Amino acid sequence: MSQELTQRLTAELERIPLIDPHSHINPHAAASTTLADILGYHYYTELAHSAGLPKAQIEEPGLDPKEKVARLVPKLAELDNTAQYSWLLEMCGTFFDFHDEHITGDNWERLYDSALQKMSQPDWEEQVLQLSGLERVFLTNDFDDPLEGFDTERYVPCLRTDDLVFHLGKPETRNRFQQATAVEIKDAASLETGIGKLFEHFTARGARACAISLPPDFSPRPVDGSVADRAIQSLLGGNELSSADAAHVSCFVFWTLAEKCAEFNLPFDLMIGVNRGVYADGVYQGQDLFDKRTSLINYRRLFNAFPSVTFPISVLAQTSNQELVSYSWIFPNVVTNGHWWYSNIPAFIEQDCRSRLQAVPKTKQIGYYSDMYKLEFGLPKFAMYRRILASALAADFVIGRGWTETRAVELGHLVLRGNVEQIFQIS
Numbered sequence: 458m459s460q461e462l463t464q465r466l467t468a469e470l471e472r473i474p475l476i477d478p479h480s481h482i483n484p485h486a487a488a489s490t491t492l493a494d495i496l497g498y499h500y501y502t503e504l505a506h507s508a509g510l511p512k513a514q515i516e517e518p519g520l521d522p523k524e525k526v527a528r529l530v531p532k533l534a535e536l537d538n539t540a541q542y543s544w545l546l547e548m549c550g551t552f553f554d555f556h557d558e559h560i561t562g563d564n565w566e567r568l569y570d571s572a573l574q575k576m577s578q579p580d581w582e583e584q585v586l587q588l589s590g591l592e593r594v595f596l597t598n599d600f601d602d603p604l605e606g607f608d609t610e611r612y613v614p615c616l617r618t619d620d621l622v623f624h625l626g627k628p629e630t631r632n633r634f635q636q637a638t639a640v641e642i643k644d645a646a647s648l649e650t651g652i653g654k655l656f657e658h659f660t661a662r663g664a665r666a667c668a669i670s671l672p673p674d675f676s677p678r679p680v681d682g683s684v685a686d687r688a689i690q691s692l693l694g695g696n697e698l699s700s701a702d703a704a705h706v707s708c709f710v711f712w713t714l715a716e717k718c719a720e721f722n723l724p725f726d727l728m729i730g731v732n733r734g735v736y737a738d739g740v741y742q743g744q745d746l747f748d749k750r751t752s753l754i755n756y757r758r759l760f761n762a763f764p765s766v767t768f769p770i771s772v773l774a775q776t777s778n779q780e781l782v783s784y785s786w787i788f789p790n791v792v793t794n795g796h797w798w799y800s801n802i803p804a805f806i807e808q809d810c811r812s813r814l815q816a817v818p819k820t821k822q823i824g825y826y827s828d829m830y831k832l833e834f835g836l837p838k839f840a841m842y843r844r845i846l847a848s849a850l851a852a853d854f855v856i857g858r859g860w861t862e863t864r865a866v867e868l869g870h871l872v873l874r875g876n877v878e879q880i881f882q883i884s
Contacts, residue, residue: 459851462855465862466862466869470843470870470873473870474592475592475873476595476874476877476883477839478666479597479726479771480595480596480597480826480828481830482831484606484608484611484612487831487832488585489831490577491523491573492522492568494831496525498834499742501529501541501545503739503740503742504532504539505532506739508535508536509535512738512739512740515528515740516740516741527565530561530562533545533560533561534561544841547840548836548837549568551836552836554571555571582832585836588836590839591832593610593883594827594832595612595613595665595826596615597615597617599620599633600617600633600655602614604662609662610663613663613881614659614663615726616655616659616664618667618669618714621634625706625707626703634651638650642689642693643693645685645689648713653717656720656723660723664723665723665724666723667714667717667724667725668725669714670728671729672731672748673748675755677708677715677755677756677758677759678712678758680712684705685705685706687702688706688709718763718766723766724767724881725769726769726794727770727771729751729756729772730748730773730777731798732746746799747774747798748774749777752777752780753772753781756768760784764789764790767792768791768792769794770791770792770793773797773800774799775800775805775809778800778808779812792823792880793817793822794823794826796842797828801838807848807849810846810849814854814872815853819871820871824872824873825839827839843873850868
């Protein structure tokens with residue numbers, strides 16, 4: 458394959474302004490303030506911990522940001538083979554004019570000071586967005602987020618519903634729900650009414666999706682109102698729910714969310730397959746893993762019941778990608794969505810990207826999202842994906858099928874941006 462061809466396609470893809478359809482950005486503090494915000498990203502803390510750095514040294518209460526970086530830097534030499542380390546160097550080169558081949562005990566303080574100087578500039582957030590080519594970034598908003606004090610055109614709200622589906626049994630969740638909706642949960646009908654008010658609040662402020670992260674064994678189904686009432690009454694009585702009643706409540710809430718997505722014309726992002734707390738002693742956000750018992754067959758009833766709802770699907774395990782491709786191949790309302798978490802390394806992205814491009818209608822693929830917590834990570838993550846996408850377009854379409862470069866770039870544009878605009882109704 459021609460390296461020059463791939464480089465030309467990459468250059469064209471880099472011209473495309475991006476909409477990031479899933480992140481964990483705090484819109485009130487989107488960019489980093491010190492290098493510790495970057496090295497504190499869970500990818501680096503969990504890898505450093507895996508390589509032997511004690512958790513207590515990473516998560517010591519009140520730890521000074523510079524001291525945290527000083528503790529993490531010695532472990533970077535053991536991580537320099539990873540994709541995550543390449544992201545770090547790419548960020549440091551682009552944002553902080555740091556072009557050394559490695560971050561070491563001899564140069565990290567110079568890097569830290571340079572980063573601090575740049576991040577202290579009042580327009581740092583704007584600089585990051587421009588250098589990254591990002592126009593809009595989707596958020597992950599708690600259901601009781603007031604959605605105030607930020608530009609909802611730039612930072613697009615998204616209703617995250619994990620707590621409602623899986624933690625309604627906690628009094629604090631119900632209290633938050635009542636404060637957000639002015640509805641006290643008394644039965645299934647009042648719960649449904651309150652959920653409707655959440656959708657009214659979010660859509661009035663520009664929300665473009667509802668989203669949830671789901672465990673491997675969850676199997677959504679409709680629940681009769683009387684069955685839901687009985688389970689909710691038990692919950693309100695302070696009783697420990699049986700596994701059956703807990704499932705009734707979760708499924709009732711989830712199914713109601715799907716009904717509201719249909720009513721309010723919102724896509725329902727499903728991130729499927731995370732098993733929480735597998736490594737109980739792991740660092741923050743470094744405890745969860747995928748589970749190969751995950752199967753989309755659990756969602757067949759949902760996909761059949763809501764043909765008008767678009768379901769952008771992310772799977773945590775690369776081994777689940779073929780199943781996702783097959784479901785998107787068959788179901789009109791199932792869309793492939795990004796390369797999530799443990800699948801977000803080049804070797805897995807390449808295989809998954811190529812299989813989707815070869816098998817799924819081109820209008821049903823959301824190529825990538827950053828999943829980032831700080832704005833700086835959009836640049837290296839999307840750059841990684843664009844290089845892989847350009848390579849796939851070169852090998853499989855320009856060389857493999859005789860497409861023109863213009864046609865290949867048009868496909869790349871659709872996957873990178875066009876489908877995001879269409880599926881999430883971004884004008």
